[in-house]
Amino acid sequence: MSVSKKAITKKGLLYRYIFAVVLIIFGLILNVLDMGKTDFFSYGSVGNYLIFVGILVVFITLLIKFTRRNKIIDERHEKVAIKAMAWVWYFIFLGGFVVMILDGIKPFSMSISMFVAYAICFILIIYVIAYKILEKKY
Amino acid sequence: MKTKITELRKKFNMTQEELAKKAEVTRQTIIALEQGRYNPSLELAHKISKVLKAKKIEEVFILN
Numbered sequence: 001m002s003v004s005k006k007a008i009t010k011k012g013l014l015y016r017y018i019f020a021v022v023l024i025i026f027g028l029i030l031n032v033l034d035m036g037k038t039d040f041f042s043y044g045s046v047g048n049y050l051i052f053v054g055i056l057v058v059f060i061t062l063l064i065k066f067t068r069r070n071k072i073i074d075e076r077h078e079k080v081a082i083k084a085m086a087w088v089w090y091f092i093f094l095g096g097f098v099v100m101i102l103d104g105i106k107p108f109s110m111s112i113s114m115f116v117a118y119a120i121c122f123i124l125i126i127y128v129i130a131y132k133i134l135e136k137k138y
Numbered sequence: 139m140k141t142k143i144t145e146l147r148k149k150f151n152m153t154q155e156e157l158a159k160k161a162e163v164t165r166q167t168i169i170a171l172e173q174g175r176y177n178p179s180l181e182l183a184h185k186i187s188k189v190l191k192a193k194k195i196e197e198v199f200i201l202n
Contacts, residue, residue: 074163076176135166138176 008064008071016061023054040113080134087130088123095122140200144172146190160189 027050030036036046043049102108108115147157154172158165163182170176171186178186178199187198 072162072164074167075179075182076163076167076170079176138170 013065020054020057023050027051080138083134084127084130088127091126139177141171142198161185
């Protein structure tokens, strides 16, 4: 057992590439079969959106590969990450409660995909803020 | 938790970066340990004590 590990491993990079390829192939299949909404997130189609995300994953993975190779994650980082996730949980419950109340006052007219996209952004933002705050504390 | 990391590190003319490298953690973690902001696991405490040539963990880490 080690007290630290590399932030990005070769295996991790490989999984990212595989994920990107799967997204791109799935996107191409959807485009060929002409399936999915045509106005999906303003990308033209669900297939185009998946291809875009796939290319983005490849780009980010290459960026990680060439810039963050030696970054180390130790036990303090793991502790901060766990605590940050706990913060995320609290805010999900609080945010969910607020959304329910607001929807009761004035119903939202939003597609599920758009709502999930906002929810994921909300979770990521809360996580990053919580991590930065907790990193100073521990 | 109080520590004698700073004291022992200076005794061996070791920088935070060098100690971090030997203990396989980041420099930020060494800073957090020296400032008493972070309580290490038994494994890390043992590793740091070994690097700082302490016979016992208690020579480096002192419980309040």
